Amino acid sequence: MSEIRPWRTIVRRQSRQIMVGSVPVGGDAPITVQTMTNTPTEDAVATIDQIRRCEDAGADLIRVSCPDVASTAALGKIVKASRIPIIADIHFHYKRALEAADAGAACLRINPGNIGSADRVAEVVRAAKANGCAIRIGVNGGSLERHLLEKYGEPCPEALVESALDHIKLLQDHDFHEYKVAVKASDVFLAVSAYMGLAEAVDCPLHLGITEAGGLIGGTVKSAIGIGNLLWAGIGDTLRVSLSAEPEEEVRVGFEILKSLGLRTRGVRVVSCPSCARQGFDVIRTVEALEARLQHIKTPISLSVLGCVVNGPGEARETDIGLTGGGNGKHMVYLSGVTDHTVQSEEMLDHIVALVEAKAAEMEAAADAAAAAKVGEPAE
Incomplete structure (x- = not known):
């Protein structure tokens, strides 16, 4: 009913656009809402059922953890059943990234600097290119590299940004540019400051989140303050609200944050x-x-x-x-x-x-x- 007024206008940071499967992220694309399954990934039936509930809640993307061979073995079936692109969550085992890419994941959540040698990074990049996968670099204030903690003494915005830039360089050295980046922290001030610093340093899409935010009420409040501040400043191309709650609740809260700022209008x-x-x-x-x-x-x-x-x-x-x-x-x-x-x-x-x-x-x-x-x- 109400018209758009100038004082309600948010000017979004102009990032370049990448594709996560069929979903555009960045540029002038709508800010996407994503979540993550918490079922054992090897149980494809339970995982698909949870994905379906998240789809019904409006999720644009969904992340699935792939910690072992059994998980990536089930991923192909999950990808085929899902109506939205699947992001494979990989941490230290680079072979899981190769398997997930071959299984049809639209994006790999992986930190290139954590998977070992330059040869392993090159293998993951080759697999991502061959399968049309994007990559999401996920820096976290709770798991910063040792040399950065020694350099800065504690997790701080500068340390998170430097970590992100180091990981980005590893991809750029292999001429890979289909990536988005997150610099999450459970501390709202730390996360917001890190995102603001990173937004000035890079042109890639940014994935917003306040990690380990808490339960449904406390986590919603922390996420709304942190993510909301960044969105109000025009920063952010995709987001996840991290809650100790069912994943579909994360999706609903994410949309409520976007709706309150006039950035998405669903439901x-x-x-x-x-x-x-x-x-x-x-x-x-x-x-x-x-x-x-x-x-x-x-x-x-x-x-x-x-x-x-x-x-x-x-x-x-x-x-x-x-x-x-x-x-x-x-x-x-x-x-x-x-x-x-x-x-x-x-x-x-x-x-x-x-x-x-x-x-x-x-x-x-x-x-x-x-x-x-x-x-x-x-x-x-």
């Missing part, structure tokens, strides 16, 4: 009050139920749920559908910012869900019609 954006004694219905339980029942909506729709008429009408003017609590169990419904009709408490939940679903269907039909009309336009 229902709920505007709701914290509730007070003025509320005409149980706002907290109503919002919980609506969020659960509307997870299947992919079309961007705004919904305001306010317990009383103090701020309700004002918020409703800015959303596609609005609900404001009233007296005697009768509540006002707004459509496109305008008062439209009332609904009784006992019918309210089902009624709002039906309105959102109908609005989503209407918007999808309009988008399909516009796309069809554009295809039929004569070429200029």
Whole structure:
């Protein structure tokens, strides 16, 4: 409903673009949301089932750990079943990277400096080129190289950036440029400072994250502060919210961060009050139920749920559908910012869900019609 205003505009850092399978990362491509499976990778059925839940939540990319031969042996089946590109997580065993590339991984998460000799780096680069794989360099404040810790005395932004540049040089020495980089840390200040320094030093896409962020609530807060600050500054091309929670929750939080900054518009954006004694219905339980029942909506729709008429009408003017609590169990419904009709408490939940679903269907039909009309336009 609300128009884009200049003070809401974020100017993104201009990175070069790479492809992770069929998904563009960097440049003017949408900021992608990714997560990581936590099932044993050799259990392909369980891993595919988890990937499917993450796909339904909106994940653009998904990382799968490949610590052993059994994992890379199952990777081919997983890649074929996945609807989104697979990133193979490799740490010290360069042969796992070779196997993952041959199995169809779209990207290898590997630090070239950690896999041994220059010959091994060359082998991984050859495999990546031969299979069309991108590479994600993942620097972490908790696992910096010994010589950098000795040089700087402790993990610091300069150490993370130097580590990233060292790994990048190993790829560039082999004329490999399809890479993205992360400089994660569990400390928000350290991570944000490192990303800002790296953003000035390189032109490659940056993968954002606050690592080991914590549980669903604490980790969400830390990630929103760290990732949100970087996104607000225009830095970041893809992100993962690292939570001690199910991977699909990471995806949902990632999209909420992007939605709050106007950088992605997927699904229902709920505007709701914290509730007070003025509320005409149980706002907290109503919002919980609506969020659960509307997870299947992919079309961007705004919904305001306010317990009383103090701020309700004002918020409703800015959303596609609005609900404001009233007296005697009768509540006002707004459509496109305008008062439209009332609904009784006992019918309210089902009624709002039906309105959102109908609005989503209407918007999808309009988008399909516009796309069809554009295809039929004569070429200029």
